[in-house]
Amino acid sequence: MAKSRILVIDDEAAIRDSLKMTLEYEGYEFVGAATGQEGLVLVEREAPDLVLLDVKMPGMDGIEVLERLRAMNDAIPVVVVSGHGTISTAVEATKKGAFDFIEKPFASERVLVSLRNALAQRQLHDENRSLKKAVEVRHQMVGDSSALRNVMAAVGRAAPTNATVLIQGESGVGKELVARTIHRNSLRSRERFVQVNCAAIPEELIESELFGHEKGSFTGATEKQVGKFEQADRGTIFLDEVGDMSHKTQAKVLRVLQEGEVERLGSARTIKVDVRVIAATNKNLEEEIEKGHFREDLYFRLAVIPIHVPPLRERPDDVPLLVRHYMDGFSRENNMRPKRITQAALDALQRHRWKGNIRELCNTVERMIIMTGGDTIDVPDLPSAVRVPGGAAGVKAGGDGAEVKGGTLREFKDHAERAYLVAKLRENGWNISKTAEVIDTPRSNLYKKLEQYQISQETDG
Numbered sequence: 001m002a003k004s005r006i007l008v009i010d011d012e013a014a015i016r017d018s019l020k021m022t023l024e025y026e027g028y029e030f031v032g033a034a035t036g037q038e039g040l041v042l043v044e045r046e047a048p049d050l051v052l053l054d055v056k057m058p059g060m061d062g063i064e065v066l067e068r069l070r071a072m073n074d075a076i077p078v079v080v081v082s083g084h085g086t087i088s089t090a091v092e093a094t095k096k097g098a099f100d101f102i103e104k105p106f107a108s109e110r111v112l113v114s115l116r117n118a119l120a121q122r123q124l125h126d127e128n129r130s131l132k133k134a135v136e137v138r139h140q141m142v143g144d145s146s147a148l149r150n151v152m153a154a155v156g157r158a159a160p161t162n163a164t165v166l167i168q169g170e171s172g173v174g175k176e177l178v179a180r181t182i183h184r185n186s187l188r189s190r191e192r193f194v195q196v197n198c199a200a201i202p203e204e205l206i207e208s209e210l211f212g213h214e215k216g217s218f219t220g221a222t223e224k225q226v227g228k229f230e231q232a233d234r235g236t237i238f239l240d241e242v243g244d245m246s247h248k249t250q251a252k253v254l255r256v257l258q259e260g261e262v263e264r265l266g267s268a269r270t271i272k273v274d275v276r277v278i279a280a281t282n283k284n285l286e287e288e289i290e291k292g293h294f295r296e297d298l299y300f301r302l303a304v305i306p307i308h309v310p311p312l313r314e315r316p317d318d319v320p321l322l323v324r325h326y327m328d329g330f331s332r333e334n335n336m337r338p339k340r341i342t343q344a345a346l347d348a349l350q351r352h353r354w355k356g357n358i359r360e361l362c363n364t365v366e367r368m369i370i371m372t373g374g375d376t377i378d379v380p381d382l383p384s385a386v387r388v389p390g391g392a393a394g395v396k397a398g399g400d401g402a403e404v405k406g407g408t409l410r411e412f413k414d415h416a417e418r419a420y421l422v423a424k425l426r427e428n429g430w431n432i433s434k435t436a437e438v439i440d441t442p443r444s445n446l447y448k449k450l451e452q453y454q455i456s457q458e459t460d461g
């Protein structure tokens, strides 16, 4: 089994040194911090299994560290140590979620017993939660930037109402996640969340998708079909990529919003539907209106509550939390011990422009986890586009096999393979798992190819 990593936060160097000796002798991995601030940074970066925390420290004291730590992470067990072990401090620490309280001066045996108990409990706790978490985590909105907090506040206000919400933002910023979060926190959460990708459905089929059709209403309509609006009755319909609807469809959707009823193609009967509409687009709808591509009246109907999700580069504070989130997630998924990441690597990730936003970051972290052999991710483990400030260190993704002049068969094959992969990735919105599935290759192999050919969403286009 992997060594448990213990973070000791104590301002006294002598105590840190003696604990380091004891812990390492017992087969633990030791990480030390001399201040509360440093400790909190290390919690994020080193992903310790347990924290041993001194109460009385200059600057941020242990109780405050405990509070902040709990706000960041409620799973790490914390054992509080104090030379001023009054009952009240112990009680306060326990209330704030400390696992145990030890008085200084302490015998190392006492510390070890407490650590073992806390770690054992942590393990049970982890096992219990991992199933539940696997489901929840996928829908969790991670981040603590003020920009994201504004988004979450808007989500909180919008959720319990029936108001139509329009979510705008670049590709990969989390629009779908926002839509699902609104539904999950709404009074309709027990009913369906029906998603329609307006950009993916061919023009001639979209109306029958949305509104349904009767058998025989058009050539090819061999069976009757219930439309998405009807399917979403009493629940939520998510009109994704709403900026890509044709004028004709826009007019029909507007009618549903106004009348609250739909008509199946080939039927004169109208059906009342009670549907909450959430729409999303990565286009700038105001501009689309200017250009005459989008109906202004529909825009106003949709944008009762507008939510703008800012691109990741405008909220770099979220990067470390997201990196940690995905590192833990992928490690769990692959049954690997959580890796750590150096500050320099985190800095580089924070500086990166993230053209593909959170989706690109998620792909990058997964690739790092799979490709890094060791326990620590450092700058050389980052994809070159991230490593080199300003990005775009990789070869441009464009071009196809036809451009190859001369060269060896090998070069031609590589070129063709690269072009194929880029095309498939684009087709699948740079979703690595999906692309790997579509082209029937393991994700790890796809990552190796991306590395080999220096392909990333950042270098594409």
Ligand SMILES: Nc1ncnc2c1ncn2[C@@H]1O[C@H](COP(=O)(O)OP(=O)(O)OP(=O)(O)O)[C@@H](O)[C@H]1O
Pocket (backbone or CB within 6 Å): 138, 140, 141, 142, 143, 169, 170, 171, 172, 173, 174, 175, 176, 177, 178, 281, 282, 358, 359, 362, 429
């Ligand atoms: N704040 C966040 N915390 C954790 N994961 C996030 C966050 N925001 C987005 N994600 C994840 O990033 C990925 C992309 O998000 P999502 O699909 O919601 O983006 P989108 O804006 O709908 O993108 P597109 O315009 O390409 O459809 C998803 O896997 C999503 O779970």
Ligand SMILES: [Mg+2]
Pocket (backbone or CB within 6 Å): 175, 176, 240
């Ligand atoms: Mg989306």
